[in-house]
Amino acid sequence: MSSQYDIAETLDVKGASCPMPVVKTKGAIDELAEGDVLEVVATDSGSMSDLDGWASGTPGVELLGQEEDGDVYKHYVRKTE
Amino acid sequence: MSTDTPAGDGTDASADGAPSRAELAARVDELEASLAEVTAEDDQKKMSIIATKGTLDMAYPPLILASTAAAFGYEVTVFHTFWGLDILHEERSKNLKLSSVGNPNMPVPNAIAALPGMDRMTTRMMEKRIADNETATIEELLETSLDMGVEFQACQMTIELMGYDEDDFYDGVVTGVGAATALQDMVEADIQLLV
Numbered sequence: 001m002s003s004q005y006d007i008a009e010t011l012d013v014k015g016a017s018c019p020m021p022v023v024k025t026k027g028a029i030d031e032l033a034e035g036d037v038l039e040v041v042a043t044d045s046g047s048m049s050d051l052d053g054w055a056s057g058t059p060g061v062e063l064l065g066q067e068e069d070g071d072v073y074k075h076y077v078r079k080t081e
Numbered sequence: 082m083s084t085d086t087p088a089g090d091g092t093d094a095s096a097d098g099a100p101s102r103a104e105l106a107a108r109v110d111e112l113e114a115s116l117a118e119v120t121a122e123d124d125q126k127k128m129s130i131i132a133t134k135g136t137l138d139m140a141y142p143p144l145i146l147a148s149t150a151a152a153f154g155y156e157v158t159v160f161h162t163f164w165g166l167d168i169l170h171e172e173r174s175k176n177l178k179l180s181s182v183g184n185p186n187m188p189v190p191n192a193i194a195a196l197p198g199m200d201r202m203t204t205r206m207m208e209k210r211i212a213d214n215e216t217a218t219i220e221e222l223l224e225t226s227l228d229m230g231v232e233f234q235a236c237q238m239t240i241e242l243m244g245y246d247e248d249d250f251y252d253g254v255v256t257g258v259g260a261a262t263a264l265q266d267m268v269e270a271d272i273q274l275l276v
Contacts, residue, residue, distance in 0.1 A: 015215045019149045023225055026152035058153050 005064060005076045008036035014043045014072070021047040022054045025077065029061055032079045037064065040075040051075045127156045129270035131263060135164030137177040137207055137219070143276045144168070144222035150272070151229035158270075159226075160263040162236035165276075166243060169235050169250045174219055179204045227253045234258045 011028045013021045021042045028038055040051065048066055055063035055077060064076040100108070128150045132143040143165075147157045167173040181187055181194035181203040193199070211218065217225070227233065234255045240247065247256045267273045 017214060017216050019145045019152070019222075020217055020225075023148050023152050023229070026229075054149075054152060060154075 003039065003074075003076065005037045005039070007039045007076075008032055010039040010041060012041050013047075014041060016042070017044050018046050018050065022050050025051065025054065025075070026058075029077060029079050034079055034081055036079050038077045038079070040077065042073045042075070043071055045073065047073050047075065051077070125156055126154065127266075127270040128158075128272040129263070129266040129274070130157070130159045131267075131273075131275045132159055132161045132165035132168060133163050134276065135167035135173075135177060137179045137204060139276065140168045140174075140177050140219050141222070143274075144219065144226060146274065147231045148222060148226045148229060151226060151231050155271075156230075157226075158232045158234060158263075158266045160234045160236060160258070160266070162239045163243075166235055166239055166245060168219065168223065169233055169254045170245065171249060171251055173249075174223065174251075177204075177219060179207045223251060227251065234262065236260075236263075 009028060009032060011024060013024050016024065021040065021044050025038065025040050028040075032038060040047070042051075044050075048068070051066065052063055055061050060079060060081040062078045062080050064078055066076070067074040128146070130143045130147060132140075134140070143159055147159050150157045161169050167177060178200050181189060181199040182191050187194060187203065189199070189203075194203075210216075223233075232255060233251070233253070235247075235250055235258070237257050237259055240256060250256065
């Protein structure tokens with residue numbers, strides 16, 4: 001399934017549970033350039049709420065969208081600064 | 082009406098003793114500068130945690146919150162004291178135990194839980210669950226937090242009380258600190274927690 005976003009990088013955190021999806025997303029975003037979109041693929045159902053909370057509380061990132069695809073949760077985060 | 086002030090000349094005080102335009106302008110500059118200072122300080126969010134417990138279950142909350150706050154861009158300090166020191170102790174952190182007594186949620190009665198070897202058994206059960214769920218280990222969380230810039234402090238008074246050596250702790254752990262350091266961190270922090 002292709003995404004509607006222009007993805008610069010995909011982070012696979014399948015299997016990892018709290019707090020690792022958020023912590024690893026932060027690490028991956030730090031490596032990207034301004035404007036890049038990161039795709040985060042997780043199996044932790046808590047990641048839907050946690051990535052949303054992280055993105056709203058963290059300067060320099062924007063959550064573009066979240067998708068539930070069976071047991072997999074996908075998050076699209078843009079680095080804004 | 083005698084309130085007319087000469088236009089274009091703001092340096093003179095007015096006749097009735099009210100502040101001159103220049104004095105008011107200086108006061109406004111001063112207030113704007115201190116406002117900018119306060120706003121700039123607010124930009125960097127801070128969290129201060131005091132970690133006092135060293136059982137396997139109680140080692141998780143400070144580390145999970147510290148690494149998550151670091152992911153939010155917070156400046157985080159965790160001050161470890163008493164049994165909380167074991168979380169920073171390179172050897173002991175790998176062998177944190179879960180107590181089988183004193184917790185009514187445990188599936189065994191206290192009379193049986195108090196038997197020799199029971200703590201070891203409940204600890205093994207929990208370690209297996211941690212592994213099966215791919216929950217991060219204490220060591221992983223600590224190393225991750227250190228990489229993210231979390232400052233872990235080991236209370237000097239309890240290092241000596243427990244008979245630990247400063248070299249026993251993970252690289253990057255700050256020693257030689259006391260309650261005043263923790264208090265100052267708490268004063269400056271947006272979030273303060275005692276765990």
